[in-house]
Amino acid sequence: MALREAPIVIKKVKKGGDHGHHGGAWKVAYADFVTAMMAFFLLMWLINTTNPEQKKGIADYFAPASVSATTSGTGGILGGTALAQDGTKQAGSQSVIEQTAPESPNSQQTGATTPQDAAVNNDQSAADQHEQASFQSAAESLRQALQDLPELAELSKQLLVDQTPEGLRIQLIDQEGRSMFRENSAQPNDRAKVLLRAVGKVINQLPNRVTIAGHTSASPTGAKIASDWQLSSQRADAARQVLQGAGVDPDRVYQVSGKAASDPLYPDDPSLPGNRRITIVLLREKPVLPPGHTP
Numbered sequence: 001m002a003l004r005e006a007p008i009v010i011k012k013v014k015k016g017g018d019h020g021h022h023g024g025a026w027k028v029a030y031a032d033f034v035t036a037m038m039a040f041f042l043l044m045w046l047i048n049t050t051n052p053e054q055k056k057g058i059a060d061y062f063a064p065a066s067v068s069a070t071t072s073g074t075g076g077i078l079g080g081t082a083l084a085q086d087g088t089k090q091a092g093s094q095s096v097i098e099q100t101a102p103e104s105p106n107s108q109q110t111g112a113t114t115p116q117d118a119a120v121n122n123d124q125s126a127a128d129q130h131e132q133a134s135f136q137s138a139a140e141s142l143r144q145a146l147q148d149l150p151e152l153a154e155l156s157k158q159l160l161v162d163q164t165p166e167g168l169r170i171q172l173i174d175q176e177g178r179s180m181f182r183e184n185s186a187q188p189n190d191r192a193k194v195l196l197r198a199v200g201k202v203i204n205q206l207p208n209r210v211t212i213a214g215h216t217s218a219s220p221t222g223a224k225i226a227s228d229w230q231l232s233s234q235r236a237d238a239a240r241q242v243l244q245g246a247g248v249d250p251d252r253v254y255q256v257s258g259k260a261a262s263d264p265l266y267p268d269d270p271s272l273p274g275n276r277r278i279t280i281v282l283l284r285e286k287p288v289l290p291p292g293h294t295p
Contacts, residue, residue, distance in 0.1 A: 131208075131284060135168040138202045138282070155195055167208060167284045170199055172239075173265065173277040174217075180278065186234035192278075193242055199280060200246025208282040209254040212236045212243075215277045218261040218270035225260075233258025239278045254283060 050058070158178060160171040172180055172195050180192035188196065203210060214232035219225060236256045244250055264270040265277060 132163075134206055135163055135282065138168060138205055155191060158191075159195060164281070165284075166211075166281050168206075168282040170202075170280045170282075171265070171277050172196070172199075172280075174273040174275075176273050179273070179276070181235055181238075181276075184231065186231060186238050188235070188238055188242060192239075196239055196242040196278075197246045200243045200248050203243065203248050203252075203280075203282065204246075206282055208252075208285065210243075210248065210252050211255040211257070211279075211281045211283060212240050212253065213256075213263075213279045213281075214239070214258045215263060215265070215275060215279065216261050217272060217275035218264065220271050228260035229258050231258070232260050235278060239280070243280075 046058070047055075158173055158175055158180070160169075160173060162169055172192060174180055178191065179189070180195075181188055214234070214236035216225075216228040216232050233256070236258055240253055240256050244253075261270055261275065264272075264275040266272045266274055
């Protein structure tokens with residue numbers, strides 16, 4: 001019996017040192033910390049880069065589904081009720097919803113834009129561009145006519161063409177020694193008639209209405225001559241007759257007036273010959289007003 005019984009040996013291994021790791025629990029804690037920091041920085045980034053509408057959308061996404069839009073609460077357990085308040089007191093954006101009043105019929109008069117107004121504005125913009133191009137083409141045609149005809153080439157310096165808020169303005173001006181009218185006379189001379197006929201051909205290319213105004217220069221002493229009002233009016237009417245003789249429809253003449261020396265071309269020196277002139281304006285068309293609008 002003594003030979004068959006083997007001794008039982010128990011071997012104990014003792015770990016040396018106190019610097020071994022203590023399992024993997026620290027890794028889980030560190031991962032939670034990194035995740036929390038990442039979520040924090042992501043939140044800060046969203047706050048700085050999103051506008052109020054986007055913040056509202058994010059709030060709506062995380063809002064509880066049980067939020068009530070009524071003022072009497074949900075009535076459920078722990079749903080919360082409040083009289084004359086914003087329903088349930090849970091977080092979310094439903095508590096800031098406001099019911100707006102219907103738009104007033106007079107909103108169009110306070111600056112509101114309707115689709116009809118937008119369409120009218122677009123049409124008017126296209127019409128303005130077309131009219132601008134037509135005026136530009138007419139001005140170029142008149143300048144070209146002055147260059148092509150020998151009898152008009154020397155008169156080119158007595159013709160001014162530009163665009164104003166009123167429309168295309170054509171001015172026949174006097175120069176020193178080159179007058180459009182005889183002195184103190186309402187009858188245009190041959191030079192003025194040639195220019196007026198050339199202007200009439202350009203006017204006939206466009207449908208716009210026409211205004212004609214006569215101007216005189218001030219006296220060297222600065223005194224106003226009462227007869228200049230009548231003289232400037234008569235010269236404007238004489239120009240109208242020449243234009244109608246060149247084919248301009250009388251119905252297109254909107255206004256004929258005399259301004260004497262009240263509107264000088266050279267305000268610094270109202271006595272200059274260039275202040276004596278005939279001004280012809282092709283008026284811009286009035287904008288089309290949408291229904292319900294009054295001028």
